[in-house]
Amino acid sequence: MADAALRLQVLLEQLLGTPLPVRIRAWDGSRSGPPGAPALVVRNRRAVRRLLYRPGELGLARAWVAGDLDIEGDLYTALDLLAGLVWERGEDARGTLEILRDPEARAAVAGLVRLGGLPLPPAPPPEEVRRPRHRHTKHTDRRAISHHYDVGNDFYELVLGPSMVYSCAYWQAPPPEGTLEDAQRDKLDLVCRKLGLRAGMRLLDVGCGWGSMALHAAREYGVEVVGITLSQEQAAYARKRVADEGLTDKVEIRVQDYRDVSDGPYDAISSIGMAEHVGAERYLEYADALFRLLKPGGRLLNHQIGRRPQRDESSYQVDEFIDAYVFPDGELQPIGVTVAQLERAGFEVRDVEALREHYALTLRRWVANLEERWDRAVKLTGPGRARVWRLYMAASALAFERNRIGVNQVLAVRTPDSGESGMPLRARVWGG
Numbered sequence: 001m002a003d004a005a006l007r008l009q010v011l012l013e014q015l016l017g018t019p020l021p022v023r024i025r026a027w028d029g030s031r032s033g034p035p036g037a038p039a040l041v042v043r044n045r046r047a048v049r050r051l052l053y054r055p056g057e058l059g060l061a062r063a064w065v066a067g068d069l070d071i072e073g074d075l076y077t078a079l080d081l082l083a084g085l086v087w088e089r090g091e092d093a094r095g096t097l098e099i100l101r102d103p104e105a106r107a108a109v110a111g112l113v114r115l116g117g118l119p120l121p122p123a124p125p126p127e128e129v130r131r132p133r134h135r136h137t138k139h140t141d142r143r144a145i146s147h148h149y150d151v152g153n154d155f156y157e158l159v160l161g162p163s164m165v166y167s168c169a170y171w172q173a174p175p176p177e178g179t180l181e182d183a184q185r186d187k188l189d190l191v192c193r194k195l196g197l198r199a200g201m202r203l204l205d206v207g208c209g210w211g212s213m214a215l216h217a218a219r220e221y222g223v224e225v226v227g228i229t230l231s232q233e234q235a236a237y238a239r240k241r242v243a244d245e246g247l248t249d250k251v252e253i254r255v256q257d258y259r260d261v262s263d264g265p266y267d268a269i270s271s272i273g274m275a276e277h278v279g280a281e282r283y284l285e286y287a288d289a290l291f292r293l294l295k296p297g298g299r300l301l302n303h304q305i306g307r308r309p310q311r312d313e314s315s316y317q318v319d320e321f322i323d324a325y326v327f328p329d330g331e332l333q334p335i336g337v338t339v340a341q342l343e344r345a346g347f348e349v350r351d352v353e354a355l356r357e358h359y360a361l362t363l364r365r366w367v368a369n370l371e372e373r374w375d376r377a378v379k380l381t382g383p384g385r386a387r388v389w390r391l392y393m394a395a396s397a398l399a400f401e402r403n404r405i406g407v408n409q410v411l412a413v414r415t416p417d418s419g420e421s422g423m424p425l426r427a428r429v430w431g432g
Contacts, residue, residue, distance in 0.1 A: 004115065005032040008042060011111045021081040025072060037081070038073030048116025052109070061321040064391055065125040065384050075367075075394050083398070127384045129328045153237045155380045156210070158373050159366050159389065164210040164237075167273035167303060168359035168407050180365045183358075188216040191270055194351070194411050195299050196422070197221040201267035204228070204293060206258050207274025211238025211251070217270075218250035226263075228256040258289055265295035272303040275338075276330050283333070287345035296416035300347060305359075305407045307332040326392045335408050347412035350423050356406040363397035 004026035013020055023033030025041045033039070042048065047068035051059040063069040071078045160166055161180050169183035170190050191213065197203065199222030205214045208227025211234075217223050229235050238253045258274075269290050278286045290300055310316055318331060339349050370377055370390055377386045399405045415421045 002026075002028040002030040004028045004042075005030040007111070007115055008048070009033055011115070015109065015112070016085060018085070021084065022078055023072075038071055038075075038078035040078070040082075041070040041072050043068050043070065045116045046122050048112055049118065050122055052112055052116060052118065053121040056320070058320040058324065061325060061391070062122070062124055062128070065127055065325060065387050066122070067383060067387070075390075076398060079395050080398055080402075083402075124324075125384050127382075127388055128324045151385060152380055153210070153233055155377060158377055158380065159369050161365075161369060163212060164241075165212045166209055168355050169362040169365075170355065171358050171361050174361055175365060180362070183362070184212070185216070188213055189220070191272065191301050191303070191409070192217050192221050194301050194409070195268040195270065197223050197268060199223065202226070202265075204261065204264075204266040204269045206269060206271040206290070207277075208234070208238060208253065209273075210234050211241050211253060213270055213272060214238070214251045214253070215241060215245060215247065218247050219245065223250070223267075225251045226261075226266075227251065227253045228258060228261060229253070230255065230257060258286065261289070261293060264293035265298065266293055267295060267298050269294055269298070269300045270303075271300070273305070275302060275304040276327065276332060279329060279331050280333055280337075283338075283341045284344060287342050287347070291345045291347060291414055294414040296414055297420070297422050298414050299422075300342075300410075300412045300414075302338070302342065302410045302412065303407070304338060304410070305332055305405060306335040306338060307405050308403070309334040309336065322392065325388045332405065335406065335410075338408070338410060342410065342412050346414065348415040348421060349410060349412045350421065351409075351411040351428070353409045353411075354406055355409065356400050356403065359407045360397050360400035363393050363400065367393045367397065 005024040005028075008024050008026060009020055009032045020033055021037060023031060023035075023037050023039040025031050025039045027042060027044050031039065046066075047063040050063045050066075050068060053059065054062065060069065156166065157164065161184075163181050163184035165184040165188065168187065169180060170187035171178050171183045172186060195203070197217055201221075201223045203214075203217050203223045203225045205217070205225055205227040208214050208229050211227060214225040214227040218225050227238060229238070232255060235253050235255045242248055242251045242253060271290070275283070275286065294300060307316075322330060335352065335354075339352065342349055367390065370386070370393070374386070377389075381389075396405070400407070413421045413423060
């Protein structure tokens with residue numbers, strides 16, 4: 001009799017102490033759970049073993065990346081429903097010690113062991129990264145950036161589209177009225193206008209990616225740009241774009257750590273989607289470095305994802321799935337902390353613009369691009385890596401929509417001793 005799905009449902013609800021909001025479809029073809037809900041597809045017993053050996057987010061992530069788990073139905077709906085069990089249970093969640101003290105919960109674990117079997121624990125998927133002993137050294141930062149960005153430029157073209165911008169777009173109208181390419185162009189132009197770029201200025205683009213910001217600033221505003229990245233693949237791609245557009249006299253792309261840039265001062269600095277990689281313990285060093293590289297009166301535009309603050313900040317932990325599979329060593333901090341660190345470095349913060357909803361729209365477009373070209377993506381990067389990207393982008397879209405994380409553009413000035421910031425009197429009137 002095919003009953004694995006019902007057994008899984010009963011045992012998981014017994015263990016969690018709450019009804020499952022999704023259906024289960026098991027390896028024996030059986031189904032169980034609320035009608036009409038998306039289904040968690042448990043393809044084999046190994047998925048159960050992964051959850052037993054590593055309960056919670058990392059076990060689920062390993063099963064997903066390995067293909068032991070899948071979603072049947074709308075991915076966003078399923079993730080939204082599962083979030084309440086995995087990420088948002090807070091004080092209602094039972095800890096390991098409480099579970100071990102509860103006879104009913106212990107019985108559920110024993111039932112799962114019988115259902116999944118317990119030979120040696122399954123090896124993590126090859127896409128998982130081991131956390132280094134020492135974090136945010138120049139060496140570990142290079143490794144982390146290579147893991148995320150040196151996946152293949154063809155893969156990123158497929159996901160990001162022609163703009164090749166891997167950060168939040170700036171939507172004048174939501175899709176389908178607005179296109180991703182238009183929204184990314186508008187974002188780059190917004191950054192240029194906030195920085196007050198004019199012909200003849202020198203711009204440093206920190207974390208330049210595939211060169212889109214550098215190209216836009218040089219082509220549309222006539223500035224000279226130095227773009228830096230730690231990714232060899234990004235740099236090669238960006239240099240080719242620069243050459244193809246005939247802008248080699250305006251744009252230089254370097255493989256260089258921001259800590260090693262020594263040819264300031266620059267008139268302006270853009271840092272778009274890079275500061276998330278810096279790390280909390282290095283953030284003041286990052287802010288100090290950018291402050292030193294700016295001339296007096298120069299502007300910094302820092303575009304960065306932030307998280308909601310916690311009442312007890314000492315309890316903050318880096319997301320296990322993101323750390324192991326997506327952005328090794330990446331860390332998010334509240335916007336208030338970012339502003340404070342920039343001010344400690346000497347900057348005058350002049351404007352903060354929240355773009356949270358814009359990033360949700362951007363991510364949903366990237367997920368659609370990936371799903372529409374799924375077979376090509378798998379061929380380019382392998383099924384495990386493609387599944388990582390699909391899960392992290394869809395889950396991130398929901399996180400932005402539900403205000404679990406946000407993204408902000410912080411405009412700051414290295415205001416000289418005279419106090420003349422060079423900023424317009426009215427906020428949001430961008431220009432020289």
